[in-house]
Amino acid sequence: MSVMKNRAVLRWLVPVTAGVAVIGGGAAVGTFAAGADPALPPRSAAQLLEDLRTSRLDGLSGTVVQRADLGLPPIAALAGQATGNDLAGLVSGTHTLRVWYGGEDRQRLALVDTLGEQDILRNGRDVWTWNSRENTATHRLLPADAPDRAAVPATPADAADRALEAIDPTTAVTVGRTATVAGRDAYELVLTPRDKASLVHQVRIALDAKEHVPLRLQVLADGQDEPAFQVAFTQVDFRTPEADQFRFNPPPGVKVTEVTEGEQPGPAGKRFEKKDAEKPDVRTVGTGWTTVVVAKIGDAATGGGAKPGADAPDAQMLAGVLGDLPKVSGDWGSGRLLSGKLFSVLLTDDGRVIAGLVTPERLYEAAKG
Numbered sequence: 188m189s190v191m192k193n194r195a196v197l198r199w200l201v202p203v204t205a206g207v208a209v210i211g212g213g214a215a216v217g218t219f220a221a222g223a224d225p226a227l228p229p230r231s232a233a234q235l236l237e238d239l240r241t242s243r244l245d246g247l248s249g250t251v252v253q254r255a256d257l258g259l260p261p262i263a264a265l266a267g268q269a270t271g272n273d274l275a276g277l278v279s280g281t282h283t284l285r286v287w288y289g290g291e292d293r294q295r296l297a298l299v300d301t302l303g304e305q306d307i308l309r310n311g312r313d314v315w316t317w318n319s320r321e322n323t324a325t326h327r328l329l330p331a332d333a334p335d336r337a338a339v340p341a342t343p344a345d346a347a348d349r350a351l352e353a354i355d356p357t358t359a360v361t362v363g364r365t366a367t368v369a370g371r372d373a374y375e376l377v378l379t380p381r382d383k384a385s386l387v388h389q390v391r392i393a394l395d396a397k398e399h400v401p402l403r404l405q406v407l408a409d410g411q412d413e414p415a416f417q418v419a420f421t422q423v424d425f426r427t428p429e430a431d432q433f434r435f436n437p438p439p440g441v442k443v444t445e446v447t448e449g450e451q452p453g454p455a456g457k458r459f460e461k462k463d464a465e466k467p468d469v470r471t472v473g474t475g476w477t478t479v480v481v482a483k484i485g486d487a488a489t490g491g492g493a494k495p496g497a498d499a500p501d502a503q504m505l506a507g508v509l510g511d512l513p514k515v516s517g518d519w520g521s522g523r524l525l526s527g528k529l530f531s532v533l534l535t536d537d538g539r540v541i542a543g544l545v546t547p548e549r550l551y552e553a554a555k556g
Contacts, residue, residue, distance in 0.1 A: 224365045225372040227396055232360045235376050235394060239351075242399035246427025248287045249369065253418040255280065257527040283421075287428045295433055308435050315435040324437055327446045351392075357381050357475030368393050368402040369420040380476035385409070386529050386544050387476055398425055408528035415528040472553045479543035479553040509534065515547070519554035 230238070287295040295308045303320035312329040354360055363375030373393040380387055386409050393403035403419035437443055468483040512523035512534070522535035524547055533541040533550040541550045 223367075225367055225396075227365045227372055227374060230362065230374055232362050232376060235362065235374055236354075236360070238399040239376075239394060239401075244288070244398070244400055244425075246289050247423060247425050248285070248428045248432075249420045249423035251284055251286055251418060252421050253282045253284075253416075254414070255416050256413070257415055257529055287432045289428050289430070289433055293430075293433045306435070308433055310433040310435070313435075317435065317437075317441070319438075321442075322438065322440060323442045323444070324435070325444045325446050351378075354378065355475065363391055365396075366393050366403070368395075369423045371402060371423070372396040373402050382475060382477045384545055384549055385476035386531070386546065393419070406529060411528060472556065473543075473549075477543065477545050477549060479541060479545060479549060481553055481556075482540045484538055484540055515551075517551050517554075519551050522554075524550075 282298070284299070285297040287293075292309060292311050295306065298305045303318065305319070306315070306317045308315045308317075312331070314327045314329060315324060317324040357380060359379040359381055361377045361379070363377040366373045366375055373395055376392045376394060378390040378392070388407045388409045388411065389405075391403075391405040391407070391414075392401050394400065395402050402423065404417070405414040406416040407413075408415040470481050472479040472481060509523065512525055515522060515524045515533070520535055520537060522533055522537075522539075525532040525534070526547055530542060530544050531547045531550050533539075533547065533554060535541065535554060539554070541553050543549060543553075
């Protein structure tokens with residue numbers, strides 16, 4: 188199967204995320220840059236892109252380590268509590284997971300920490316999540332016409348997919364140094380935004396020299412020498428995993444929640460229905476790496492006001508954290524600012540969320556509109 192022609196595959200090539208205190212996470216991180224650069228035949232950027240486009244992937248398994256130092260306040264754990272999903276807290280720190288890919292409709296992620304394990308599995312139309320700490324599981328049956336896509340949309344290969352989509356006149360594409368990733372020789376593609384207003388300095392994608400699939404993705408912020416975000420295999424096997432890896436057998440005593448189409452699981456096993464009326468009004472401003480997203484979500488955006496029914500403890504906690512963000516104001520209005528090394532988010536008092544991989548000044552310009 189062609190990688191570039193199938194985005195579901197690409198999202199799983201460099202899986203995103205996982206837990207530090209597991210599987211020797213600290214030692215694994217050190218393997219990212221271990222050893223001298225391998226001597227490989229020269230390849231141009233165009234040749235590497237063609238290698239990626241024509242590569243085929245039937246299966247793989249491996250261990251992935253993610254490191255994120257985005258310069259954010261400590262709200263990641265709160266996000267996980269509010270959504271009832273520990274994976275939502277993987278935007279900071281170092282994490283390790285195991286990943287299996289057995290085709291477009293067979294994927295599995297296993298996140299392990301000191302307190303337990305959380306798995307997400309897709310096997311055909313069946314999608315399972317399991318939390319060992321709570322001994323709970325959810326099961327969703329995908330519709331027959333559901334697109335072939337990963338059970339977890341936010342993976343590093345998904346990030347690689349988005350980065351590759353940015354290859355246009357706004358991006359300079361060059362070849363970096365060779366590298367050794369997970370004990371395998373790799374070439375490096377370097378994507379550099381041409382617009383200096385972007386907070387992203389470079390995106391570096393290490394491609395396996397033989398299989399031509401991404402083994403590592405690094406994102407460097409402007410003015411920083413170390414990656415603000417990095418995800419890489421520390422061990423990888425390109426053989427197709429056994430079918431048993433994708434079957435979920437509920438452990439004794441597990442509480443199983445069936446989730447129907449149009450619903451999504453909430454915290455503590457609660458479920459929320461998706462309503463079209465609740466979808467935010469979203470538009471974009473600008474192009475390329477400096478695109479700014481503007482969403483109208485209501486007066487509760489900054490935590491200054493609460494909608495009816497928003498008195499749940501998690502909602503109150505989240506509103507409290509948002510209310511602690513720095514206050515900002517200008518001729519565009521007023522609100523609160525969340526800023527990191529790679530992006531900025533403006534939550535206005537009139538209920539807009541404005542975000543982008545840009546400086547706050549660009550957000551203020553967008554807020555005027």
